Amino acid sequence: MYAPPIPPPVNKGHRLRNWLIGIGVSIVAVIAGVAGCAALVGSAADHIANPNSVASQANAGNSHPAGVVSTPPPSGPVELQLGDSASISQNGTDAATIVVGRLATSAQPVDSFSEGPQNGYFVAVHVTATGAAGLTNGFDINPLDFYALSGTTHYDEGDGNSFEGPHNSAELEATTINAGETATGWLLFDLPSPHGKIIYAPNLDGQPLADWTF
Numbered sequence: 001m002y003a004p005p006i007p008p009p010v011n012k013g014h015r016l017r018n019w020l021i022g023i024g025v026s027i028v029a030v031i032a033g034v035a036g037c038a039a040l041v042g043s044a045a046d047h048i049a050n051p052n053s054v055a056s057q058a059n060a061g062n063s064h065p066a067g068v069v070s071t072p073p074p075s076g077p078v079e080l081q082l083g084d085s086a087s088i089s090q091n092g093t094d095a096a097t098i099v100v101g102r103l104a105t106s107a108q109p110v111d112s113f114s115e116g117p118q119n120g121y122f123v124a125v126h127v128t129a130t131g132a133a134g135l136t137n138g139f140d141i142n143p144l145d146f147y148a149l150s151g152t153t154h155y156d157e158g159d160g161n162s163f164e165g166p167h168n169s170a171e172l173e174a175t176t177i178n179a180g181e182t183a184t185g186w187l188l189f190d191l192p193s194p195h196g197k198i199i200y201a202p203n204l205d206g207q208p209l210a211d212w213t214f
Contacts, residue, residue, distance in 0.1 A: 054077075054078045054086050054087065054088060054089070054209045054210050076208075077199070077200075077207075077208040077209055077210050077211050078209065078210040078211075079210075079211055079213070080100070080210060080211065080212045080213070081212065081213055082100060082101055082102075082103055082125070082212055082213070082214050083099070083100075083101050084099070084100075084212065085097050085098065085099045086098050086099075086200065086209070086210040087132075088139075088209065090137075090139065093132075093134065094132040094133075094134060094135070095131070095132055095135055095139045096129050096130060096131050096132055096135065096139040096141070096177065097129070097130045097132070098127065098128070098129045098141075098200065098210070099127070099128045099129075100125050100126070100127055100187075100198050100200075100212040101125070101126045101127075101128065102125065102126040103123070103124070103125050103126075103214050104122075104123075104124040104125075104166045104167060104186075105121055105122060105123050105124075105194040106121065106122045106165060106166055107120065107121050107122075107194075109164065110122075110164065110165060110166055110168075114164040115161050115164045116161070116164070117160060117161055117164075117165065117190045117191075118160035118161045118190050119155075119159075119160050119190045119191055119192045120190075120191065120192045120193065121190070121191050121192070121193060121194045122161075122162065122164075122165030122166055122188075122189070122190060123148065123165075123188075123189040123190075123191050123194060123196075123214070124165060124166050124167045124186045124187065124188050124189070125186065125187050125189075125198055125212070125214065126167075126184070126185070126186055126187075127141075127146070127172050127184065127185060127186070127187055128182060128183075128184045129141040129177060129182065129183045129184075130177070130180070130181070130182045131177040131178050131179045131180055131181045131182075132179060133179055133180060134179065135177075135178060135179040136179070138176040138177065138178055139176065139177050139178075140174070140175075140176050140202075141172070141174070141175060141176075141177060141183050142174040142175075142202070143157045143158070143171060143172045143173070143174065143185075143187055144156075144157065144174070145200060145201065145202035146187050146198055146199065146200055146201075147198075147199050147201065148189045148191055148196055148197065148198055148199070149196050149197040149199060149211070150191045150192050150193050150195075150196040151193070151196070153192075155189055155190070155191055157187050157188060157189060158171075158188055158189075159189060159190050160189075160190025161190050162188035162189055162190045163188060165188055165190065167186040167188070168186075168188060170185055170186050171185055171186055171187070171188055172184070172185030172186060172187055173185055195214060196213075196214060197211045197212065197213050197214070198211065198212045198214065199211045200212075
């Protein structure tokens with residue numbers, strides 16, 4: 001009689017390799033989780049640093065009479081007219097006042113060396129941003145914080161042939177202002193109509209804080 005065959009020895013190296021692979025996958029998962037949490041925290045921190053509300057608004061040339069209490073700010077964007085100011089708060093404190101004022105429109109090239117509007121009209125509006133007296137961390141102002149609405153269509157600042165239009169040499173520049181400092185410049189648009197709204201939406205979530213009708 002033949003003796004039954006001897007089973008092959010257990011491949012301990014194979015089990016060890018699988019065990020090590022499992023440990024490696026777990027470590028990678030933990031690292032990925034930590035990195036994800038860090039990214040969320042960083043994003044939240046960036047958002048906190050952004051302007052987050054409009055505290056009040058008033059016509060740039062007027063003030064509230066003594067004893068008159070202004071109404072609380074609405075939950076949506078503050079609706080303004082050209083020349084009105086928006087008082088912006090940041091982390092619950094006054095940060096800056098923004099005024100969208102003068103308007104320049106044209107349906108023609110500004111000179112014989114430039115092109116006309118691509119969408120129908122050049123529209124330029126003048127912006128003034130002033131840092132609040134108690135501002136301690138600085139306030140960022142950027143032309144990319146603004147866009148235009150023509151009807152329900154969104155147009156970015158500098159779109160189309162905007163830089164061929166009026167006031168193109170004095171565009172609002174991205175900068176940081178401190179308490180009492182002022183930044184001024186023009187926002188440039190190429191729109192299908194000389195009428196619409198300028199929207200101020202500086203936060204990461206894209207929600208507008210204020211709009212100016214022109």
